[in-house]
Amino acid sequence: MRPGPRRSLTHPEILDAAFELLETKGFDAVSVRGVAGALGLTPTAMYTYYPNKQALLAGMVEQVLGRLHGVDPTTTDAADAGAPAPALEPRDRVQALASALRDLLVERPGAVGLLLATPLDGPNAARMDEDLLTAFTDAGLDLASAGRAAHAVRVHVLGAVAFDAADAVREADAAREAEVAPDPAAGSASAAASDTLWDDLESFPLSGRSRDLDDDPAGRFAWGLDRLLDGLLAGSGPAAR
Known part of the structure; x- marks a missing residue:
């Protein structure tokens, strides 16, 4: 039928x-x-x-970035209660927008690849860029420097989410492997291979210790964004702070 x-x-x-x-x-x-x-x-x-596929991918990018619309970095929660919302300083506006974008991408980490593979030329992408450029020019940067600063912020967001997503995949894979009862023969071969690959691990003591000290992706992202903005806005005047 x-x-x-x-x-x-x-x-x-x-x-x-x-x-x-x-x-x-x-x-x-x-x-x-x-x-x-x-x-x-x-x-x-x-x-x-x-x-075509390119139109589909562009639509997906616009849907993700469209969720930033309405997340107005110049207002606070007071606006929801009907109270006048004070305007935030340029640096705070950049931090709010970058953090909101990170939150969206954490929910859909596959979208990172979309943003890297698809031209960001839709209206929602343009709105995001305009917000970043406005904040940086309000902070005292010339337009060329503001464009580079906006690019640096986008790179920080995308890179942080991509690395955190890769870590999550590795941890999930390791957890699944731990649930499987090991074959004694296979375990012996695996241990031998591990010894061969990592027999020089004690030559890199700081790497292992630093990983153990920093397991908070959100805190790591915020720290990096702060340090990035310290450099981008250095010497740009009181409006940057």
Whole structure:
């Protein structure tokens, strides 16, 4: 029996299905055909919404960055209660925007690859850049320096989330391996290989100790952002502080 016509889909529904593919099967699985299959559509029907993969990826980027809209870094919680909200200083605005972007990407770490592989030329991406540029120029930087500073902040956010996500994957893999009862023969071979690979580990004592001392991704991110802004805004005047 031939199924009846499927109801029209919304863009958020399509993009949610695309993100589900991204997080479960990886970047290469995200395509117009792949999303169509996940939603029970024909590829032809999907082309009505997104004519090609690049358009689909751009839509996914815009959905992520669109969640920054409404996160106004110039207001505080007082605005929610109807009280006048004091404007934040430029540095605080950058910190609020960078932290909000990190929070979004922590929820969807696969989006880091999207932001690196897709031109950030949509309206939500432009709004994010405009907010960063405005904050840095308000802090006293010229436009060229503000552009470089905005780029440095984006790199810090994306890099921090990417490294933290990789650490989380390694920890999850290690936890799964620990749950499997080891084969004695395999364990012996594994130990031998480990001895061969890491027999010089005591030559790097600080590396192991530093990892043990810093297991707070959010705190590490905030510390790095503070130090980055210290350098970017050094000598730019009182408005930067």
